[in-house]
Amino acid sequence: MKGVAAKLWAAVVGVPNGPVGPVRSADEWCTSSGVFPAFASPPSSNHFHHSTTTTLHLRHRRAAPLPSPPPPPAMAAAAIHQFAECITCHAWSPDHSMIAFCPNNNEVHIYKFFTDKWEKLHVLSKHDQIVSGIDWKNKFAVGSGAKSVCICYYEQDNNWWISKVVRKKHESSVTSVAWHPNNILLATTSTDGKCRVLSTFIKGVDTRGSQASTSTDWKFGEQIAQLDLSSMWAFGVRWSPSGKTLAYAGHNSMIYFIDDVETSPAAQNLALRDLPLRDILFLSERTVIGVGFDCNPMIFSADETGLWSFVRYLDERKVTTSTSRASQLSEALGKLYGQSKQVASSDTVEPSKPRGGVHENCITCIVPLRKGNDSIVKRFSTSGLDGKIVVWDSENHIDIKK
Amino acid sequence: MASSAAAAAAAYLDADENLEAIISRIEQKSRKIETLLKQSKPVEALKTALEGTPLKTRDERCKSANWIVVHRAMMAIRDVDGMFNSLDPEYYDILMKYLYRGLSTGDRPTCDQCLKIHEKLTEKAGLGCILRSLADTVNTV
Numbered sequence: 001m002k003g004v005a006a007k008l009w010a011a012v013v014g015v016p017n018g019p020v021g022p023v024r025s026a027d028e029w030c031t032s033s034g035v036f037p038a039f040a041s042p043p044s045s046n047h048f049h050h051s052t053t054t055t056l057h058l059r060h061r062r063a064a065p066l067p068s069p070p071p072p073p074a075m076a077a078a079a080i081h082q083f084a085e086c087i088t089c090h091a092w093s094p095d096h097s098m099i100a101f102c103p104n105n106n107e108v109h110i111y112k113f114f115t116d117k118w119e120k121l122h123v124l125s126k127h128d129q130i131v132s133g134i135d136w137k138n139k140f141a142v143g144s145g146a147k148s149v150c151i152c153y154y155e156q157d158n159n160w161w162i163s164k165v166v167r168k169k170h171e172s173s174v175t176s177v178a179w180h181p182n183n184i185l186l187a188t189t190s191t192d193g194k195c196r197v198l199s200t201f202i203k204g205v206d207t208r209g210s211q212a213s214t215s216t217d218w219k220f221g222e223q224i225a226q227l228d229l230s231s232m233w234a235f236g237v238r239w240s241p242s243g244k245t246l247a248y249a250g251h252n253s254m255i256y257f258i259d260d261v262e263t264s265p266a267a268q269n270l271a272l273r274d275l276p277l278r279d280i281l282f283l284s285e286r287t288v289i290g291v292g293f294d295c296n297p298m299i300f301s302a303d304e305t306g307l308w309s310f311v312r313y314l315d316e317r318k319v320t321t322s323t324s325r326a327s328q329l330s331e332a333l334g335k336l337y338g339q340s341k342q343v344a345s346s347d348t349v350e351p352s353k354p355r356g357g358v359h360e361n362c363i364t365c366i367v368p369l370r371k372g373n374d375s376i377v378k379r380f381s382t383s384g385l386d387g388k389i390v391v392w393d394s395e396n397h398i399d400i401k402k
Numbered sequence: 403m404a405s406s407a408a409a410a411a412a413a414y415l416d417a418d419e420n421l422e423a424i425i426s427r428i429e430q431k432s433r434k435i436e437t438l439l440k441q442s443k444p445v446e447a448l449k450t451a452l453e454g455t456p457l458k459t460r461d462e463r464c465k466s467a468n469w470i471v472v473h474r475a476m477m478a479i480r481d482v483d484g485m486f487n488s489l490d491p492e493y494y495d496i497l498m499k500y501l502y503r504g505l506s507t508g509d510r511p512t513c514d515q516c517l518k519i520h521e522k523l524t525e526k527a528g529l530g531c532i533l534r535s536l537a538d539t540v541n542t543v
Contacts, residue, residue, distance in 0.1 A: 231540040252537040253530035271495070273528030 091134035102131035108142055122161040124152055133176050137183045143174030151200045166221045175235050181243040189234035195227040195248045197261055229256045236279035249277035257308050268308050281366040283377045291363035291382050315357030361386035424456050428467045435471055439478050445488050447475040452493050457541035472500050482522050494527040498535040499543040
């Protein structure tokens with residue numbers, strides 16, 4: 001919109017279908033699991049990154065096979081480990097020493113890396129339907145198709161993994177879980193269209209009032225808030241870095257921003273011009289990237305008064321003003337698409353490609369690539385049903401906003 | 403970018419309103435629309451018809467009564483491009499719902515008019531507008 005071509009560099013990892021094993025059709029996947037029946041795209045293609053040198057190959061056998069999550073700069077998998085036939089979602093422990101994943105059933109397996117190999121620590125099998133989302137802070141949360149959320153943690157005294165279930169809060173499958181920065185509040189979205197905020201205080205794991213002054217008397221499993229803004233399925237709930245703002249997407253092409261959800265909730269509904277979002281990422285308190293069925297990440301930002309609005313698409317390759325830019329772009333395109341397509345786009349960029357840029361299908365997941373404890377995310381990666389993982393790098397935060 | 407918060411505010415909160423009150427409100431609207439049409443203000447008439455649509459009620463009699471007045475105003479529109487110059491974005495979502503209702507009637511002149519408006523509305527409001535109108539099962543027309 002501002003005429004500045006996206007100062008972003010993107011690296012794409014193409015995924016050959018070969019080594020990933022037989023790819024099931026979406027229909028088959030749906031039949032086999034019985035959750036999310038109306039989806040062409042199973043809602044669990046999470047990908048997560050970590051900074052150590054070891055990478056796991058998490059095998060997916062679905063419509064969208066996902067490759068190993070690459071360590072950001074290198075584009076080849078550093079290490080591949082076969083844990084299970086098929087993995088639907090996974091999450092790393094905060095120090096990256098452990099991994100929790102769901103082998104496409106109702107269990108969650110926890111592995112830890114001991115000097116030279118991965119060992120299975122524990123299997124949590126309290127769910128009675130497929131696991132659809134995991135997020136790991138000091139405890140980890142697991143959302144599932146059984147209308148429940150499990151909060152799992154390791155109990156030091158007994159040397160044992162505990163899984164506590166939050167039941168009867170959700171009326172439908174849980175699509176996304178997100179931890180508040182205080183590690184006590186958990187936000188969930190589900191296919192009943194509601195976004196809920198639950199307290200997950202566990203004695204011995206959490207300390208009362210350590211970070212948030214408001215977390216006084218909340219019990220485990222207590223519902224702090226229920227947001228009934230969307231009349232359709234809700235997806236991709238996320239907290240802003242400070243935890244002040246909560247955002248989630250509705251399947252009716254809406255995005256919702258809620259301030260101060262624990263105390264005095266104030267909601268903003270933003271209707272999108274185009275197709276709905278599937279996942280959200282806060283780059284900072286005032287900048288949000290949304291990804292979804294439009295195949296192209298969208299930037300949203302809040303002005304001084306806290307009013308959110310759509311800024312532009314992240315991947316605006318259509319704008320060609322000068323020849324020098326065009327050549328830069330074709331160079332970038334060569335990088336993006338690999339050698340095969342470089343010839344086709346030698347000096348002009350097809351201006352009329354209706355949607356999609358780097359991604360050619362629905363983007364289902366976006367995760368930050370943080371360095372240390374940066375509050376502003378400058379690098380992030382997206383994955384989608386086209387089987388690509390794209391790493392995005394903004395030169396600086398300002399460029400994204402303009 | 404259509405602001406659907408405004409549209410939600412424009413839509414009358416009819417959940418608690420009784421059916422007779424809704425019907426009599428629609429009758430008043432109908433008279434106002436006839437007056438506006440006589441003054442050749444079809445866009446104003448359409449706005450009036452769309453305002454206060456009973457979205458929440460499940461009563462088919464109320465839905466049909468409002469559809470009749472919307473249909474009356476919609477069919478009077480001759481200049482579709484001109485209409486969008488004076489129709490605010492807050493009406494887009496609800497207008498799209500009525501276009502689909504119109505298309506479902508199968509009546510030739512109605513469908514012709516609906517398709518004509520639909521083309522322009524999609525240009526203006528995007529695919530998101532279509533999605534919201536199809537996906538919303540709570541606020542129906």
